[in-house]
Amino acid sequence: MSVVRPELSNVQGILEHRFVQPHSAIMLFSLGETAGAKRFLARWKDRMPSADMAPTDFKAPLVSFGFTWRGLTTLLENETTLSPEAGKAQLDLGFTQMTPDHPGMSDQLGFIGSSSPEFWWDKQFTNAEIHLAIFVWCDSGSQMEETLSSIRVDANECGVVELKLNAFANATLSGERPEGGVLHFGYRDGITSPYIDWSDTKVTGSVDFREFVMGYPSEYYRVPPTTPGPWRDLAMDGTFACVAWIHQDVAAFNRFLADHTDLGQGHTPAGLEQEWLAAKMMGRWRDGSPVGRHPNAPPSVPDYENKFDFSDDPHGVGCPLTAHIRVVNPRSDELTFPNTSRFGAGPPRFIRRGFSYGAKLEGTEDDGAERGLVGIFLCARINEQFYTALRWINKTGFSEALHSKPYNEWMQDALFGSRSKPKADPRLIIPDASAGVTEAALPNFITYRGVCNFLLPSMSSLRILTSQQQ
Incomplete structure (x- = not known):
């Protein structure tokens, strides 16, 4: 009998769990010869938790x-049944060919100007050199230091080359969960995460597991590989991790708030x-x-209830149509016909993991220090999920309401839009109940310092990738 839903014991734990360990890192490597790379991976694979744990x-x-x-x-070079040409045709093009640094993708995704791929990874290496990411979570800074050192020793012994970054003291993407979960722009992180319907019983309020794992294509989720065979077997129960290193210009954000204090006058308590x-x-x-739900002032006790939509706020009076959470998850908003046809099961979803890095900054003067966040966006379809969110962030033509004044389809996500994108309308529009409009010109608040897509294979596929058998 064929498997109709994932076995959690075969899924990497990062998909089901937001690990509580406060210290995080992502080490990047180029693999050398295949046998040495497999030996290296085999030494560390037992530290990987599965989703059922x-x-x-x-x-x-x-x-x-x-x-x-x-x-x-590289790891599959001796697997005769897994032809790279067949893999290119069957796996997601956002993984195999149309990677974030591809000239045909970078412009439309907002990787332009100072966020262009030519500047990524501090110009120390390119996406083409990245073969492997090891995601690491530790209980303490000292444990992280010891772990990174041990991984580096093993990598060196096995001929695996680390790609280091001078922007970080330990030479790798690293940071921690900040106190109280408050990120550099001051927002609390980690409030909500999709509840995955692993049982495939369409539980109310849950999200279909096909948004996150491969191998189970359906009418609404044409998750590649759609054709049965060796490549689908290898991809089954795997997910994609789209990693984005994002510098946050905290001084610019604080200046924007300070310079536009008048916009809130009369709308919220002094x-x-x-x-x-x-x-x-x-x-x-x-x-x-x-x-x-709280348009004029925050509640006395934080409201973390996530069961809301925007059906009672079609014009953005409570939550502007270009607010970040409304752009990346429009919920009940009416999408344009092409997007409704494309996303029959509703707007695309993904699971976000990641961490903050760099010292806190108060005030409006930049100190020149590196700070920001490293996002890990988990999904089963890179183009249909991660890339779609980036496109919507930079051009808001996806929603019917955004085609009506005072909005237009060239507006952008208020926080994450790339303002230098051609034809962009870099305005923040905040309507009020009396048909008035508050608006302000938005600067760039973020810069992409590197973006790369990875396949996180299932536990069984990982055993194949680390096997020394020819």
């Missing part, structure tokens, strides 16, 4: 492995004008409460 059973350090297309084909403006840009108050 209870968090109480996790013992740090924890790791996950992700492979680029080049890394995957003294909350900057908080009101920040809430309208994110779609949540900085304590996490949805601005659609």
Whole structure:
């Protein structure tokens, strides 16, 4: 009998669990010869938890492995049934060919100007050199230091070359979960995460597991590989991790709030004008409460209830149509016909993991230090999910309401849009109940410092990739 739903014991734990270990890192490598690379991976694969494990059973350090297309084909060079040409045709093009640095993709995804791929990874290496990512979670800074050192020793012994970054003191993407979960722009992180319907019983409020794992294509989820065979077997129960290193210009964000305090006057109690403006840009108050339910002031106790939509706010009076949470998850908003046809099961979803890095900055003067976040976006279809979110962030033509004044289809996500994108309308529009409109010109608040897509294989596929048998 064929398998109709994933076995959680075969799925990497990062998909089901937001690990509580406060220290995180992502090490990047180029693989050398295949046998040495497999020996290296085999030494660390037992530190990888599966999705069926209870968090109480996790013992740090924890790791996950992700492979680029080049890394995957390097490990499979002796697997005669897994032809790279067949893989290119069957796997997601966002993984095999149309990678974020591809000239045909980077412009439409907002990787332009200072966010262009030519500047990525501090110009120390390119996406073409990245074969492997090791995601690491530790209980303490000292444990992280010891773990990174041990991984480096093993890599060196096996001929695996680390790709180092001078922007980080330990030479790798690294950071931690900040106190209280508050990120550099002041918003509380980790409030919600999709509840995955692993049982495929269409539980109310859940998200179909096909949004996140491969191998189970259906009418609404044409998740590649759609054809049965060796490549689908290898991809089954795997997921994609789209990693984005994002520098946050905290000084510019704080200046914008300070310079536009007047926008909130008369809309929120005195003294909350900057908080009101920040809430309208994110779609949540900085304590996490949805601005659609609390349009004028945050509640006395943070509201973390996530069962809301925008059906009672079609014109963005409570939550502006270009607020970040509304752009990346429009919920009940009416999409344009092409998008409704494309996403028959509703707007695309993904699971976000990641961490913050760099010292906190107060005030409006930039100190020149590196700070920001490293996002890990988990999905089963890179083009249909991760790339779609980036396109919507930079051009808001996906929603019917955004084709009506005072909005237009060339507007952008209030926080993450690339303002230098051609034809972009870099305005923040905040309508009010009396048909008035508050608006302001938005600067760039972020810069992409590197973006790369990885396949996180299933536990069984990982055993194939680390096997020394010819």
